[in-house]
Amino acid sequence: MSEVIKAEINRALALRFRKKAMEIYGYRKGALKLxxxxxxSRFVYEGEANWGELQGKLKIKKTSVELQHEAWRKVD
Structure with a gap:
């Protein structure tokens, strides 16, 4: 059974999506649907990150804020 979902999105984003969909699924009827x-389905079925398991795994003495500042310094 199918359901129609209507949404208004940015035109530039829609054009990029159409182009990418055609590149991946081919220039044929149904490419956008696929x-x-x-x-x-990726959005709905992807599992959520279990942050509890990650807590305490890094063997460093820096806070998350310090790590973010360090990462941004490397980008700049």
């Missing part, structure tokens, strides 16, 4: 189904 791309949308793929994107939505």
């Amino acid at each position: 791309a949308l189904e793929d994107i939505i």
